Amino acid sequence: xxxxSLESLVPLIQAADQWREVLLLLPLLVALEAVLxxxxxxxxxxxxxxxxxxxxxxxxxxxxLLLALVFRIVLIVAARWVLNFWPLELAAxxxxxxxxxxxxxxxxxxxxxxxxxxxxxxxxxxAPAGSVVASLSGVxxxxxxxxxxxxxxxxxxAVAVTDRLSLVIAGGVIGVIALRLTAELFIRWLEIYRHLExxxxxxxxxxGIRLLLRLGLPDLVPPEWLLLVLxxxxxxxxFSDRKLIDADSGA
Numbered sequence: 001x002x003x004x005s006l007e008s009l010v011p012l013i014q015a016a017d018q019w020r021e022v023l024l025l026l027p028l029l030v031a032l033e034a035v036l037x038x039x040x041x042x043x044x045x046x047x048x049x050x051x052x053x054x055x056x057x058x059x060x061x062x063x064x065l066l067l068a069l070v071f072r073i074v075l076i077v078a079a080r081w082v083l084n085f086w087p088l089e090l091a092a093x094x095x096x097x098x099x100x101x102x103x104x105x106x107x108x109x110x111x112x113x114x115x116x117x118x119x120x121x122x123x124x125x126x127a128p129a130g131s132v133v134a135s136l137s138g139v140x141x142x143x144x145x146x147x148x149x150x151x152x153x154x155x156x157x158a159v160a161v162t163d164r165l166s167l168v169i170a171g172g173v174i175g176v177i178a179l180r181l182t183a184e185l186f187i188r189w190l191e192i193y194r195h196l197e198x199x200x201x202x203x204x205x206x207x208g209i210r211l212l213l214r215l216g217l218p219d220l221v222p223p224e225w226l227l228l229v230l231x232x233x234x235x236x237x238x239f240s241d242r243k244l245i246d247a248d249s250g251a
Contacts, residue, residue, distance in 0.1 A: 039150075039200060039203035039204060039206075039207060039231050040146070040147060040150040040179060041179055041182040041183045041185075041186055042183075042186045042190075042196065042197075042199070042200030042203070042235075042238075043099070043146055043150075043200050043201065043203075043204050044061065044064070044065075044143055044146060044147065044179070044183040044186075045183045045184070045185075045186035045187045045189075045190055045200070046103075046186075046190060046197045046200055046201065047139060047142050047143055047146060048060045048061050048064070048139060048143065048183070048187065049187055049190055049197075050139060051136065051139055054187075056136060057187060058184070059136065060136055060139045060140050060143060061143065061180055061183055061184065062180070063136075063140045063143075064139065064140040064141075064142075064143025064144050064147070065143065065144075065147065065176055065179060065180050065183075067140065067141075067143075067144040068143065068144045068147035068148065068151075068176060069172070069173065069176045071144060071147070071148045071151070072147070072148070072151050072155065072172045072176065073169055073172065075148070075151055075152075075155050076155055076159070076165065076168050076169055076172055077165065079155055079156070079159045079168075083152065083155065083156050083159070086215055088152070089152060089211055089214070089215055090211075090212075090215055091149075092148070092149035092152055092208075092211055093149075093208045093209075093211035093212045093215070094208070095145065095146075095149050095208075096146075096149050096150075096204050096205065096207055096208030096211070097205055097208035097209070097212075099146065099201060099204050099205075099208075100201045100202065100204045100205030100208065101205070103197070103198065103201040104198070104201070107198060146204075147176075147179070149207075150207065151172075152211070153207070153211075154172075154175065155168070155172070186200075189239075191243070192242055192243060193238060193239050193240075193241065193242060193243065194241045194242065194243050195237055195238045195240065195241050196235075196238035196239060197238075198238070199234040199235055199237055199238030200234075200238065202234050203230075203231045203234050203235075206227060206230055206231065206234075207227075210222065210227060
C-alpha cells in the first residue's frame with residue numbers, strides 16, 4: 001500500500017518539477033528577449049514613423065508585430081533546421097545592413113538638402129530623414145521582416161536555454177508584447193532626440209555585421225557582451241542631443 005501511494009505521487013512530483021522549471025526559465029527567456037531586442041525596438045519605431053501619423057503608426061505596429069509573432073512561432077518550431085540554414089542568416093544580415101546603409105544615405109541626403117535650402121531660410125527641419133510617403137502595407141511588411149531578422153539571435157539563445165517548445169513560444173509571445181510597448185515609447189523619444197534614430201540604425205548595422213562574421217569568419221565574432229556595450233554606447237549618444245522645439249509649433 002505504501003509503495004502504491006509513493007508511485008501515485010510520482011506524477012505530482014514530476015508536475016512540480018515542470019512548474020519549477022517554468023518559473024525559473026520563463027523570466028530568463030523574457031529577459032533574453034528584452035536585452036536582445038533593445039535595438040530591434042528602436043528600429044521598429046523608426047520604420048513605423050515613416051507614416052507621419054500617430055494613429056497609422058500604432059496600427060502598423062499592431063499589424064506588423066502580429067505578423068512578426070507568427071513568423072517567430074514558425075521560426076521557433078522549425079529552429080532545429082532553420083537556425084542552421086546559412087542562406088537565411090545571410091539574407092537577414094544583408095537586409096539589416098541594407099536598412100542601416102539606406103538610412104545613413106538618407107541622413108546625408110537630408111543634410112545636403114538642408115544646406116542647399118539654407119539661403120532660402122528653410123534649413124533646420126526636424127522631419128525624419130528621407131521623409132517619403134509610405135504605405136501602411138509596406139511598413140507592416142518591413143516591420144515583420146525586420147523583427148524576423150532580429151529574431152535569429154533571440155530564438156537561438158532561447159533554444160539554447162531550454163528545448164521545451166511551449167516555454168520558448170511563451171517567452172517569444174511575451175517578448176513581442178514588450179517589444180510593442182517599447183517601440184511606442186521610442187516613437188515619442190524619436191521626436192525629441194536628434195541622434196536617436198541614427199543610433200538605432202547603427203545598432204541594426206552592428207547586428208548585421210555580427211551575422212556576417214558568424215557565417216564567414218566565426219573566429220572574429222565579437223562576444224555578446226561587447227555587442228551590448230557598443231549598443232549601449234550608441235544609445236547614450238542617441239539620447240545626448242535634444243531637438244530644438246519651435247515655440248510657435250503648438251500654436
